[in-house]
Amino acid sequence: MITEKMTREIIGRQAYDAQGEKVGKIGQVYLDERSGTPTWATVNTGLFGMKESFVPLDGADVKGGDVALGVQKAAVKDAPHVGQTSEHLSGREEDELRRHYNVSGDHAATGHGDATGRTAAGDVRDRDRATDRATDRDDKGSMTRHEERLRVGTETEETGKVRLRKYVVTEDQQVTVPVSHEEVRLEREPVADGTPARGATIGEDTHEVTLHAERPVVDKTTEAVEKVRLDTRTVTEDHTVSDKVRKEQVEIDDPNHRVSGRDKH
Numbered sequence: 001m002i003t004e005k006m007t008r009e010i011i012g013r014q015a016y017d018a019q020g021e022k023v024g025k026i027g028q029v030y031l032d033e034r035s036g037t038p039t040w041a042t043v044n045t046g047l048f049g050m051k052e053s054f055v056p057l058d059g060a061d062v063k064g065g066d067v068a069l070g071v072q073k074a075a076v077k078d079a080p081h082v083g084q085t086s087e088h089l090s091g092r093e094e095d096e097l098r099r100h101y102n103v104s105g106d107h108a109a110t111g112h113g114d115a116t117g118r119t120a121a122g123d124v125r126d127r128d129r130a131t132d133r134a135t136d137r138d139d140k141g142s143m144t145r146h147e148e149r150l151r152v153g154t155e156t157e158e159t160g161k162v163r164l165r166k167y168v169v170t171e172d173q174q175v176t177v178p179v180s181h182e183e184v185r186l187e188r189e190p191v192a193d194g195t196p197a198r199g200a201t202i203g204e205d206t207h208e209v210t211l212h213a214e215r216p217v218v219d220k221t222t223e224a225v226e227k228v229r230l231d232t233r234t235v236t237e238d239h240t241v242s243d244k245v246r247k248e249q250v251e252i253d254d255p256n257h258r259v260s261g262r263d264k265h
Contacts, residue, residue: 002038002057002067004031014066015043015055017073024076026067027052030089040089040097041067043076053079054089056103071101147247164230181213 002010007029015023024043032039041060042052059070069076080100082093098104 002029002060002062004036004038006062007031007038010041010062010067013062015041015069016066017069017071017076019072021073023055023069023073024053029057030054040094045076053077054082054097055079056097056101058103075101143250145248145250148245150241150243150245152241162230164228177216179214179216182211184209184211 010026011029013026015026017023024045027042027044029038030040030042031037038057040054041057043055045051045053053076055069055071055076061068078100080093080096082089082096
């Protein structure tokens with residue numbers, strides 16, 4: 001349960017819906033002007049958190065430093081666009097939000113007019129700005145004109161994982177190796193006439209010669225051939241974002257036509 005003492009504490013914290021899905025950060029908290037009970041909060045949603053949507057604090061609680069809401073993210077996304085130009089939430093706007101989220105409330109206690117509606121407890125803009133906005137007109141009759149400006153930033157998110165995997169393939173490899181072998185050939189050497197054959201006898205005889213030949217011998221060794229690693233590089237590209245912004249215009253409205261022209265900004 002979100003209490004009045006926790007109001008400032010939850011501003012800026014991450015909010016999750018009933019299913020644990022991230023919704024956005026708490027921007028401001030709205031209190032019941034009579035009881036001081038926190039009843040509504042705004043969360044920054046949309047592209048880069050530039051959209052502000054109202055969520056009910058009924059059934060919400062703080063868990064692990066985050067705010068657990070009692071509604072679904074889809075309902076927050078489609079919430080009515082109310083209370084964007086004031087620090088005060090009127091009874092009519094609150095009724096519209098309650099119908100959207102299907103939550104009940106004591107309208108007799110909150111009222112339907114600006115005097116008894118919901119008032120923001122504070123946000124990143126600070127409550128003093130509400131006073132400045134309420135006093136746009138000064139004693140000299142001047143008026144302050146405001147415009148919304150797009151503030152675009154970037155955030156880093158995980159887009160995927162890449163693995164480096166090694167596997168084995170088998171391929172045929174042929175290597176030509178020269179081999180040699182011995183062959184027998186008959187050589188004859190004539191003997192000079194009249195040379196006596198000492199101790200020689202005529203008869204059968206044999207002589208044996210051993211032949212040699214080379215053959216290929218195959219052996220395999222494992223060797224390191226290269227190192228492979230994964231590296232990342234940052235590529236910067238232009239990405240165009242667009243959104244609608246509002247601005248105030250000032251013109252002179254004189255039914256008596258006492259001015260020579262109108263000035264618009």
